[in-house]
Amino acid sequence: MSGGAASMLREFAVSLTYPPTLTLSLLVLAALLWWWRRRRIGAGVAMAAVMWSALWSFPFASDTLRGLLEFRYPVVEDAADLPRADAIVVLGGGSHYAWLERPDVRPEQLRYSRLAAGARAWQAGRAPIVILSGGGEGDTTEARRMAKAIERLGVPRSALVLEERSRNTRDNARYSLPLAGREHPRLLLVTSTLHMPRAALLFEQAGARVMPVPVPEGRAPRSWWRYWLPSQRALWRSGRAFKEIVALTAAHLHL
Known part of the structure; x- marks a missing residue:
């Protein structure tokens, strides 16, 4: 075929x-x-x-x-409880961040944001760099959009590493690991609770030691x-x- x-x-x-x-x-x-x-x-x-x-x-x-x-991986509410790692990897999961329109926004206010979870982990000193993983074309890659957004949350550009080649989760793993600075790196992996089982598996298959940082997906309250x-x-x-x-x-x- x-x-x-x-x-x-x-x-x-x-x-x-x-x-x-x-x-x-x-x-x-x-x-x-x-x-x-x-x-x-x-x-x-x-x-x-x-x-x-x-x-x-x-x-x-x-x-x-x-x-x-x-429910495979519990959500860690306090970033200070996370282990230390070589890098924090935040996987792309959306192109529009509505909270950017707020005049004053802080990471602790955004429970359902992957970028906020990554920012909280960095601010808690869990890793020296944040790898933003998401591909695209030219100046419109997801990683670049993520970078602009996470800087609003207090992570400086000097702490960011952009991975702009990936098109899927397997690519996220393949291209992010070399950016962590060592072989078999310890990574705090940030993605949604639904996506985490597959993402963690693929990163482990690529050679990383994964410490999951799952982010819950928001849902409207229901009677x-x-x-x-x-x-x-x-x-x-x-x-x-x-x-x-x-x-x-x-x-x-x-x-």
Whole structure:
């Protein structure tokens, strides 16, 4: 199989982790089965397809699924409790930082920000440098946008090292390790609680000694009854969890 075909196959497989995409694919299969006069089987496939997306649109189901990954590493609330390391590595996870619009913002105010977690760890003296990992094109790399933002949180430019070549988590690990200044570096790895299991594994496979600094993902407060109301946001959150589970499995298999 050519590289282009393999890439397309991987992209299609990833797209199926989003429940509506898998549902649509199964509905197409159901229609074909109906056309081939396998109507009982086709009806069963169609019913299963609809129920699949319906199930994962419930916040209770979505949060339960995400908990399989999010609870693997506890969130450390006080940066002073973190161990010392050779470097802090912050993985990119967004291009817009709404808190930059605030006239006065401090790291301790931003519980759900990876950059704030990295800033708190540096300010607590846990490591001498902060590696910001995120690729892109020209002057618009994610690492450069992260640098401008984290400087607002009190980390000077002299403490920042930019990794601007990565396109995925495996690249984050491959290109960040040499910037830490030693072989098999001790790294405080900062990313979301959902992404941390895969990121930690890939960095360890690349040769790092990883000390996870997971950052919780914000969620709107809910009344108990809202857990049982389907929503598009819950469906999206379920899709992200399935994507991470599939990618984590692939990382374990070195795929």
